[in-house]
Amino acid sequence: MRGVRRRIVAQTFLERLTFHLLAAGAGLVVLGAWRRLQGTGEPWDARLALAAAAAALVVAALATLRRRPTLGVVARWLDQAAGTRDRLLTALAFSTAAGEPRALAVQECTEFAARTDFRAQARLRVPARLPWLLVPALALALLQWETRMAVEARALQAAAARAAVEDSARQLEALARRIEPQGAATDAGELKKMAEELRRRAERLRAETSSAEDAQKAALREISELEQLVREMQKQPSASREMQELAQALGQTEKTQAAAEALRGGDLAKAAEELEKSLREMAKHKDERTPEAVKQALEQALKHLADQRRLSEQMQQLRQQMQQGGAASQTMKQLAEALRKMGGGKTQDAPPSPGGRPMTEQEMKALLAALQNMKNGEGGGQQPQTGRDQGRGLATMESFAPADGSQPGQPGDRQLPAGNPGSEKDQGTTESPLGEERDPAGKKARAQQLAGRLGEGETLQQFLPSAGDASRAGRRYQELYEAMAPAAQEAVLQENIPLGSRFFIKRYFEAIRPRE
Amino acid sequence: MSEYAAKVENFCTVFRRVHTEMCKMMVGQDDILEGVLVALFAGGHVLLEGVPGLGKTMLVRTLAEAVNVKFSRVQFTPDLMPADIVGTNIIMEDEQGRKGFRFQPGPIFANIVLADEINRATPKTQSALLEAMQEHHVTVGGTLHRLQQPFLVLATQNPLEMEGTYPLPEAQLDRFFFKLKVKFPTAEDLHTILERTTTASAPIIVNALHDPQEVLALREVVRDVPLAREVQAYAIDLVLCTHPDDPHATPLAKKYVRYGASPRGAQALILAGKIYALLDGRYHVACADIAKATLAALRHRIILNFEGEAEGTSTDEVIAEILRQNPA
Numbered sequence: 049m050r051g052v053r054r055r056i057v058a059q060t061f062l063e064r065l066t067f068h069l070l071a072a073g074a075g076l077v078v079l080g081a082w083r084r085l086q087g088t089g090e091p092w093d094a095r096l097a098l099a100a101a102a103a104a105l106v107v108a109a110l111a112t113l114r115r116r117p118t119l120g121v122v123a124r125w126l127d128q129a130a131g132t133r134d135r136l137l138t139a140l141a142f143s144t145a146a147g148e149p150r151a152l153a154v155q156e157c158t159e160f161a162a163r164t165d166f167r168a169q170a171r172l173r174v175p176a177r178l179p180w181l182l183v184p185a186l187a188l189a190l191l192q193w194e195t196r197m198a199v200e201a202r203a204l205q206a207a208a209a210r211a212a213v214e215d216s217a218r219q220l221e222a223l224a225r226r227i228e229p230q231g232a233a234t235d236a237g238e239l240k241k242m243a244e245e246l247r248r249r250a251e252r253l254r255a256e257t258s259s260a261e262d263a264q265k266a267a268l269r270e271i272s273e274l275e276q277l278v279r280e281m282q283k284q285p286s287a288s289r290e291m292q293e294l295a296q297a298l299g300q301t302e303k304t305q306a307a308a309e310a311l312r313g314g315d316l317a318k319a320a321e322e323l324e325k326s327l328r329e330m331a332k333h334k335d336e337r338t339p340e341a342v343k344q345a346l347e348q349a350l351k352h353l354a355d356q357r358r359l360s361e362q363m364q365q366l367r368q369q370m371q372q373g374g375a376a377s378q379t380m381k382q383l384a385e386a387l388r389k390m391g392g393g394k395t396q397d398a399p400p401s402p403g404g405r406p407m408t409e410q411e412m413k414a415l416l417a418a419l420q421n422m423k424n425g426e427g428g429g430q431q432p433q434t435g436r437d438q439g440r441g442l443a444t445m446e447s448f449a450p451a452d453g454s455q456p457g458q459p460g461d462r463q464l465p466a467g468n469p470g471s472e473k474d475q476g477t478t479e480s481p482l483g484e485e486r487d488p489a490g491k492k493a494r495a496q497q498l499a500g501r502l503g504e505g506e507t508l509q510q511f512l513p514s515a516g517d518a519s520r521a522g523r524r525y526q527e528l529y530e531a532m533a534p535a536a537q538e539a540v541l542q543e544n545i546p547l548g549s550r551f552f553i554k555r556y557f558e559a560i561r562p563r564e
Numbered sequence: 565m566s567e568y569a570a571k572v573e574n575f576c577t578v579f580r581r582v583h584t585e586m587c588k589m590m591v592g593q594d595d596i597l598e599g600v601l602v603a604l605f606a607g608g609h610v611l612l613e614g615v616p617g618l619g620k621t622m623l624v625r626t627l628a629e630a631v632n633v634k635f636s637r638v639q640f641t642p643d644l645m646p647a648d649i650v651g652t653n654i655i656m657e658d659e660q661g662r663k664g665f666r667f668q669p670g671p672i673f674a675n676i677v678l679a680d681e682i683n684r685a686t687p688k689t690q691s692a693l694l695e696a697m698q699e700h701h702v703t704v705g706g707t708l709h710r711l712q713q714p715f716l717v718l719a720t721q722n723p724l725e726m727e728g729t730y731p732l733p734e735a736q737l738d739r740f741f742f743k744l745k746v747k748f749p750t751a752e753d754l755h756t757i758l759e760r761t762t763t764a765s766a767p768i769i770v771n772a773l774h775d776p777q778e779v780l781a782l783r784e785v786v787r788d789v790p791l792a793r794e795v796q797a798y799a800i801d802l803v804l805c806t807h808p809d810d811p812h813a814t815p816l817a818k819k820y821v822r823y824g825a826s827p828r829g830a831q832a833l834i835l836a837g838k839i840y841a842l843l844d845g846r847y848h849v850a851c852a853d854i855a856k857a858t859l860a861a862l863r864h865r866i867i868l869n870f871e872g873e874a875e876g877t878s879t880d881e882v883i884a885e886i887l888r889q890n891p892a
Binding site for chain 2: 124134138
């Protein structure tokens with residue numbers, strides 16, 4: 049029976065080991081799925097699997113040893129399995145007992161057990177749960193495969209993104225390399241700052257772009273931010289900035305140093321006095337070189353200010369072209385050309401605008417406003433079209449004027465509301481309360497341009513294609529008023545209206561009454 | 565061969581011989597014969613339940629002839645008095661003319677007593693059997709009169725006639741070792757019965773035992789059969805499962821049983837199991853032997869509640885479920 053017990057223990061250990069391996073496998077699958085969702089690397093590895101298997105082995109061994117069956121349990125189990133009529137149990141119970149009946153019983157049981165082969169009952173069998181181990185193994189293999197596929201896809205995506213932005217980033221860095229020495233040569237702080245910013249943007253473009261779809265968006269975003277930077281630079285140089293430039297120019301000559309000092313200190317009156325004083329002295333001594341030197345310094349300062357403004361114009365054009373879907377590399381090249389020209393001292397005009405002429409400040413502002421509208425998603429890509437009078441920078445709107453040339457809002461016009469509630473002209477446009485489908489302007493309608501002029505302030509244009517149709521009433525107001533008036537009167541009579549409010553209520557109803 | 569082995573072999577021989585002799589008269593009731601013999605050699609009493617005309621009286625008479633013991637029959641009627649069973653003192657005149665009381669033993673003073681239709685007698689009369697069945701003696705007029713040994717009571721019940729009957733109380737039912745249900749014979753068995761009973765030749769019963777005291781010796785052999793503790797635990801589990809409050813009780817027991825089997829039921833299981841083990845050629849008792857005796861030993865010791873009786877549930881169904889839940 050001890051031999052049988054060993055086999056039973058081994059069988060029990062195999063069963064428990066299979067069970068705990070299944071549990072460990074399930075745990076590995078859950079852990080792997082969680083790690084996959086979190087994106088924290090491989091879902092599982094060989095070390096983790098070995099650790100789980102070792103833990104299952106230890107737990108199974110401990111559980112088996114803890115619940116090792118006694119000889120009595122083995123005897124009972126074997127009696128039931130072999131159908132020995134409790135002979136083993138009896139033999140075990142009376143193995144040390146005295147008395148002839150018990151001795152006879154033990155002898156009979158022993159002889160029976162000796163004649164019986166118990167190996168068939170104590171044979172080691174493959175645990176029934178063993179095939180189920182394939183399930184977690186397969187799940188883990190699938191997880192591993194899926195994770196690898198996802199990693200490869202991400203790598204491909206990142207490579208594509210890097211390739212998509214590489215050109216733009218290289219262009220930005222090339223720009224930075226070009227304007228850096230020019231900024232150092234001309235001591236232009238804005239150029240240095242711009243060069244540094246370009247380089248930083250290029251690095252960020254490479255680092256943060258994760259997919260090819262985001263490449264253009266990222267480039268656009270960088271351009272927008274550069275635009276913002278340039279806009280700040282493009283702002284009318286503040287008086288302090290001009291003062292500094294002027295002070296710097298005046299400080300280059302000895303005779304005008306005092307005026308320069310006064311300008312730096314912000315004392316304009318003193319600076320004007322010193323400058324006049326210097327002019328009197330120069331006229332007294334017939335000094336022609338100093339004025340000439342001051343003139344050249346002033347020209348240099350003005351050129352510097354103009355260069356900043358041109359750079360701002362170029363950045364805005366660059367952004368506009370990006371929004372229109374142009375290749376970033378192409379726009380970068382244009383910007384590089386402009387900067388190169390500015391750095392070489394050639395004061396050429398800015399690249400021609402879409403209208404064939406240099407853009408003025410007002411046009412630039414209008415363009416910025418249009419870009420804002422495009423940002424807000426209203427007619428993306430649309431450009432405010434130039435009107436007939438191009439010199440004024442017109443903006444046009446389409447009107448719904450009828451083809452017969454009548455102006456909107458004239459008496460007797462049944463198609464358009466007059467705008468006065470209660471007016472007899474607001475007869476409605478349909479006989480039926482539900483309204484009728486109709487073309488608001490008719491087949492003979494034509495587009496008509498309205499003349500206008502852009503003022504000095506900012507202009508915001510919005511295109512509302514559906515404003516006209518939605519504002520029409522589907523029923524005659526007179527009829528509606530007559531239908532609802534009794535109910536309103538009854539409500540007013542029933543309500544306990546405070547005395548002070550009755551006047552306003554009366555005025556209200558008089559206001560909405562259809563007028564004769 | 566050791567002495568004990570010889571005794572065991574003798575037991576088996578006598579048992580089979582008595583069984584064979586009884587089979588000459590009884591046809592198709594092997595399980596009933598075996599049960600009655602088991603009760604005889606276990607020292608218990610038997611309650612036979614069956615419709616009239618199945619040979620219950622014949623069975624008891626045949627048993628008495630085969631075992632060579634004294635047999636008496638008592639027909640229980642509603643007007644039967646206890647004194648009609650146990651006996652009474654009567655006034656007798658001796659040769660000198662002096663009058664005095666003398667005990668006249670009743671029919672209970674036999675080795676095998678057939679109490680026919682015991683449920684027809686009044687409870688007072690039924691209780692007259694209680695002392696005799698348990699103590700093997702009766703008290704009449706303050707005088708203790710011992711009964712002959714071996715003493716076996718075989719009571720019969722007619723399940724058909726319930727009107728005007730007095731169901732046996734639980735205390736008396738518990739004193740019966742086995743309750744055996746006599747089934748109606750099959751067609752083949754009826755052929756045999758008719759051939760034996762309607763012809764001129766009648767079978768002759770041979771005494772299997774020469775001395776009734778041999779039964780007592782054989783009872784000792786039965787009690788000497790060793791029983792492992794695990795097997796005894798199995799018997800105890802079976803009895804405990806009949807109690808509705810026990811955690812191991814089956815659903816039927818919990819639902820339909822009011823009172824479960826008493827310790828006498830466990831005693832019956834053990835003694836019957838020992839006899840079955842000897843008959844199987846073993847010197848030890850197996851759980852299968854206990855399971856074999858469960859139905860006959862416990863069916864009359866389980867009291868159903870009102871719901872069980874209303875649902876028509878039988879104690880046999882309860883015991884069958886217990887055996888399914890506790891396989892041997």
